[in-house]
Amino acid sequence: MELALSLGDGSPKGFPFLHKSEKMSSRSKDEELGFCMGLGRPSEGDNEGRKEEMLLRNINEKRGSLDPPLQLDLLPFSPVPRTQTSNSSFGFPWLSQNLASVAVATEPVSSCGPVKVLELNRRLSRVEEVDEGGAISSLSPISPVSSFHMDYTLNRNGRIMGKRDFEGAIIMGHNNNNESEDRGGSSRGSDDEENGSGNSRKKLRLTKQQSAFLEESFKEHCTLNPKQKLALAKQLNLRPRQVEVWFQNRRARTKLKQTEVDCEYLKRCCEALTEENRRLQKELQELRALKAPQPFYMQLPATTLTMCPSCERVVSSSTSASATATAPPSTTMTTNVAPASANGAANTTLSLAKSNLFPFSPAQIQAQKAAS
DNA sequence: GCTGATATTAATTTTACGTCA
DNA sequence: AGTGACGTAAAATTAATATCA
Structure with missing residues (x-):
């Protein structure tokens, strides 16, 4: 210049x-x-x-x-x-x-x-x-x-x-x-x-x-x-x-x-991620607690949950669900509800962009169980 | 008012890089 | 293309000065 x-x-x-x-x-x-x-x-x-x-x-x-x-x-x-x-x-x-x-x-x-x-x-x-x-x-x-x-x-x-x-x-x-x-x-x-x-x-x-x-x-x-x-x-x-x-x-x-x-910004990011991690861990523990005493889930096949990014609704389907074929890009969460084991955490794969949008609350799960 | 600790900042030194003849 | 001179920026550091308890 x-x-x-x-x-x-x-x-x-x-x-x-x-x-x-x-x-x-x-x-x-x-x-x-x-x-x-x-x-x-x-x-x-x-x-x-x-x-x-x-x-x-x-x-x-x-x-x-x-x-x-x-x-x-x-x-x-x-x-x-x-x-x-x-x-x-x-x-x-x-x-x-x-x-x-x-x-x-x-x-x-x-x-x-x-x-x-x-x-x-x-x-x-x-x-x-x-x-x-x-x-x-x-x-x-x-x-x-x-x-x-x-x-x-x-x-x-x-x-x-x-x-x-x-x-x-x-x-x-x-x-x-x-x-x-x-x-x-x-x-x-x-x-x-x-x-x-x-x-x-x-x-x-x-x-x-x-x-x-x-x-x-x-x-x-x-x-x-x-x-x-x-x-x-x-x-x-x-x-x-x-x-x-x-x-x-x-x-x-x-x-x-x-x-x-x-530095201040990175520090805040770190704190936020730590908090998020803590929250996810807690959520995971809650899920395990629900899974453990209920063999009902052991009989279910692997389920693919497809979340529509716009309406944030979750479509549940079996592993070969065709619903996702034409669906727009969405957040997919595959949960392998295999029998709980010592390494159960490894079997539960959560790929959540919006982890706080886990579709099923414990109450819903209970209701589904009762309906079946 | 004096003093020591601390913060601020002008100045220096070293290193690296780009440009040009 | 290689080289040395030159200019400048960045980084680290020094040291003078101001401020405050």
Whole structure:
């Protein structure tokens, strides 16, 4: 899937979040993945993952035990309605503005909160350059570059960061400045670390805005081509490598969640089958109990019971019954009522698609016995 | 306010695979 | 057809950070 990158020339937009219909036909790879996760963006808080999980579990619990496996709806092709309210709560630009204009780094974006923050951060860095990977980096030694300044301004909880946070942000920003370039697009190695100070890696915490933006992008496409990666990195003031890593981790989380859902489903299947097995065993015991003291059945030939799938009526006939010759496909149950023996269970062959529809209740058997 | 346990997640490493010259 | 370089995804892991009791 190739997406054109718009740099303000009016060409197709790099991240057409709102142009889903055009892309639906070209998402064969994503569709083959076959899982989607319903990720409604929470309007507040930062426990998105936990909320997602709880929501999924609640949904699972409400579902029937043998429903098809729940699919996590995470991917762009899923018809997840995006309410205007939730989007507006973050004030994301991609729903109300031409995203291409956001992608143009030099164009100030006037509008709601997060965009202002992004723009402010950009202006705070004294010197900017676009590195090989297209990411904007600052040459200012201690400038609160890019996302780090946003970390300093507003942490994940939305509170103002304290001294410790601020210092951390400065340190991270500093290190980030030193590791000036993405590794030429390669995902191997750790050249960044070599350029940084010391051998301890500093960990960036993405802001809510950045995370939400990446989430939104992930809904559109769970993998990125280089152009998309560069565009995203540019928009978020991150290095392309960081965007790439985020998507890798996001895919891993998605898979993990889907695995959990699948596991839960299989567990329910197992429980249901165990219960069914228990019920059948009990039924079998009841039948044996009825058979044992009554030699009447020993005189009967093997009987073929044909069950009509539509009306679920049972037609009883002898072994060479002709009734089945013209009958439509049906559930056939052959019961060999041979003399009860130690291995009586083996003689009783039940091929029941609907095992709970065993035609004869004990009362019916008693009545038949009395009639004869 | 400090501390330890735990959860989350950014980042790294390794491996494998596909593409291309 | 074989080969090496390159890019990327997946999986496993590490480690920084946040949260909570």
